Amino acid sequence: MKRVLGFAAGFVALAGAVVAQSPGQGGSAPAFTLPTDSRTAIELPADVRSFFRYEMRGHLEQLDTLLARLSEGDFKAAAAFARDGLAVMGKHPPGAPHPGQFMPSEFRAMGQVMHQAAAEVAKTADAASQPPSSADWQAVMGAVSKLTATCAGCHGMFRIK
Numbered sequence: 001m002k003r004v005l006g007f008a009a010g011f012v013a014l015a016g017a018v019v020a021q022s023p024g025q026g027g028s029a030p031a032f033t034l035p036t037d038s039r040t041a042i043e044l045p046a047d048v049r050s051f052f053r054y055e056m057r058g059h060l061e062q063l064d065t066l067l068a069r070l071s072e073g074d075f076k077a078a079a080a081f082a083r084d085g086l087a088v089m090g091k092h093p094p095g096a097p098h099p100g101q102f103m104p105s106e107f108r109a110m111g112q113v114m115h116q117a118a119a120e121v122a123k124t125a126d127a128a129s130q131p132p133s134s135a136d137w138q139a140v141m142g143a144v145s146k147l148t149a150t151c152a153g154c155h156g157m158f159r160i161k
């Protein structure tokens with residue numbers, strides 16, 4: 001347990017935060033202090049903000065489905081799903097707001113990288129043999145990891161308000 005706490009504390013320290021001391025045996029825990037939030041805040045009108053969050057939840061659902069298809073070993077279905085979903089740029093339902101018009105160019109560029117990373121997942125999954133070899137699995141998981149890195153990268157840089 002001590003080692004786990006030590007690791008967590010080291011991790012938080014690395015993130016540049018002030019580390020709240022771990023509670024001693026039987027002591028009461030001090031209030032948790034969030035690390036300094038250095039993300040750039042993007043201001044959005046309320047309806048655009050709600051739509052943006054809705055779209056993001058859609059991204060997570062799509063990632064979840066993509067991983068489900070891959071875990072079934074159905075790389076063709078996974079490829080088609082990624083190509084028609086996360087790889088598509090700016091596909092909004094008719095009449096929906098376009099959050100992109102409120103975003104700084106750096107944000108839009110990161111969004112584009114996410115769509116490209118999803119297209120790369122599709123390409124890699126399509127190139128796999130059936131059943132996929134261990135090298136195919138490794139290549140596809142590498143592409144998925146690059147995709148999720150784009151989610152995490154943008155989340156680390158921006159927030160909305």
Ligand code: HEC
Nearest residue numbers: 053056057059060063107110111114150151154158159160
């Ligand atoms: C270009 C930037 C960007 C990319 C890429 C991105 N996101 Fe987001 N996402 C955001 C921002 C900004 C928020 C709002 C965070 C905040 O205000 O605290 C957000 C919020 C979310 C939320 C919370 C939604 C809610 O209802 O509050 C989920 C879930 C999410 N993203 C999933 C994903 C997933 C999964 C991916 C990758 C497949 C992804 N995002 C890629 C910028 C991005």
